[in-house]
Amino acid sequence: MASNQLPFAKGASINRPPLFRGDNYPFWKVRMKIFMESVHRSIWQIVITEYKIPTKIENEKEIEKPFDSWDQDEIKRAKNDAKALNIIHFALNSDEFFIISACTTAKEA
Template identity: 45%
Template sequence: MADKMPFVKGTSVNRPPLVCGVNYQFWKVIMKIFIHSTETGIWESIENGPFIPQVKRGEDLIDKPSSEWTEARNKRAKFDWIAKNNITFVLSCDKFFRVSQCSSAKEMWDILEVTHEGTSDVKRARKHALI
């Protein structure tokens, strides 16, 4: 039984757990905890998408040029790249190529969720089957 369980030898506080294809739900919770432990803003980037400072010009909001960003906004915008790095670091080659063209960490996370859990309709059908 232990040979079928992911992370048999334990995980590291310095490295995120690898996706092994078995027990995705377990990996997902561990990965969330790992990301939260490094910096809360990184998880916010995965949940909400990348932070892009904007400025209002007339009626429209436009992206602010990066040369005008403050130090705090620059750090916050960098969270998406850190999240993408954390996610790609734990993937096998085939899983990496599924998400390699994504423009944000949120998009990567969403693709992994749909790949392993299915769409919301599939999740709902599974719940009804259990009931």
């Protein structure tokens, strides 16, 4: 008899992201999108658009801007990427976590 085991426990929490155990990725992705949007719509958006550290042109070269010179929008985007990456990390079992543990942005993860 086939098992219809769902990738989350009964009574899944609205405060914790759905756990990904390595199977049924399309189902999990939809639930993660909804979860991230419930925290704030811009958190899912940063996963879609990909975060890039702010840069500036100096001596005709593009270099990273020092944090203390970031504007409010750059700080907000960095904060949203950190939140999204944190949500993704907490939504993975240990096997899946180690696959993406070196990723530095939510989109990369």
